[in-house]
Amino acid sequence: MSTAVRKILVIGIGSGDPDHLTFAAAKAMRRTDVFFVLGKGREKSALTQLRRDVLDEHLAGPYRIVEAEDPWRDRFQDECAGYAEAVRDWRRRRADVCEKLIREELAPGQCGAFLVWGDPSLYDSTLGILEDIRARGEVTFEHEVIPGISSVSALAARHRINLNRVGRPIHITPGRQLSESLPNDDGDIVVMLDAHESFQHLAGSGVWIYWGAYIGTPDEILIAGPLDEVSGHIRHMRAAARAEHGWIMDTYLLRLHPDGTDS
Template sequence: MRKIYVIGIGAGDPDHLTLQAAKAIGRTDVFFLLDKGEAKDSMIELRRQLMQAYGRPGRRVAEGRDPDRDRTPADYPGTIADWRHRRAEITEALIAEHLRDGETGAFLVWGDPSLYDSTIAILQEILAQGETTFEYQVVPGISSVSALAAKHRVGLNRVGRPFQVTTGRRLGEGWPSEVDDLIVMLDAQHAFDAYRDAEVDIYWGAYVGTPDELLVSGPLAEVADEIIRVRTEARAKHGWIMDTYLLRRRGA
């Protein structure tokens, strides 16, 4: 039976790698990489560094092109389902061609595989088709959420209070009821700006854990413009951005 690891590699700092993840990398015969284009070469480079540092001699790399998708679709669920299906087809072809019987393959997943990543769902879709068989194991990683909280030296929850992880798209539809602490990911439209007149603090970070790390925090009314400026400049410079933030109602 072929085996596949889905390995969380952290938010960008090579030192985020856990001992479990390092051991799994050392047992891997084939690493699967989906190239997102030249603008995101730095995301691939971290993976190559980890393979070089912890991989076994003779390891192989199988690369495919990550399919493009509409970033502002009218039908968001349908668009994501179609994109995942096309991604599954590419992934299945890579596994079928490059992973031999008895070998171990691995996907090195940015952050943690359980949080806003599609690799687990894609592998499940491939297995459901019944054409390509393997077993797989998930190795957790340090998420951008955990890294953000650590960099700002704050806890994600307050005593007896829940917090919620959501997306910029959902925040744009309104602040969730009965929640005072919001972790927001995948916000391409600066959804936080709608709340600058509220009694809210923000803890924002981009490229957390990397040499390009950016951090801004404070009352949202005072730092919203700075975050928008810094974010816009960083995206233009790098061609991509990965940012996360915590919104916290003051006095709740």
């Protein structure tokens, strides 16, 4: 039995633009024997192609991709049966898939990689799932994390704004918890994973929104302005984009006093 150790790389690849890849990420990709990809439905083909575009841009020779079906997740059940437990159940099933990929598709001594959108440390499950697999003890491997440009950084760059204001904090929250972090003078809020367009409940708050979808891809959409004026436009564009592509990835910043003044 070989004593060689499997190696797993968790590579942040940015939000879709192949030019967002760092030198460290490109070097990591060049020492990878197999790339693992999880996907589903129309989203599977579109996001897999974006990953292939990144690989084609930065790898000179052929590469190996192994795809697997991402376990189905009932978003309605998430809300009804308890979000935390629903996520734990989905992660257990996802860990089963990833463990099988590592065990059956990655030989001892080889290097495999997961290409993670944005940065692996920000609202992504890959690192936690790998720790769960390691804790099971059925397959052994070492893993390394290569950071990437997050959708948050890309959003600010595309809108040509700073994320922070002088001496002020930034809050990053999923959309489902926006009501607990309503915009106020304690800082600005970056919202991710907002499937329910929670911003629409802030009508009359005087807040500005800097919104972006498919950031860094040819389908990129950017909208900014007073929320009361652009909320309907965002909702219309979001619905049209989802209908066209079958999926959407969007992020936005909520800010009081967009001129940068402190009150």
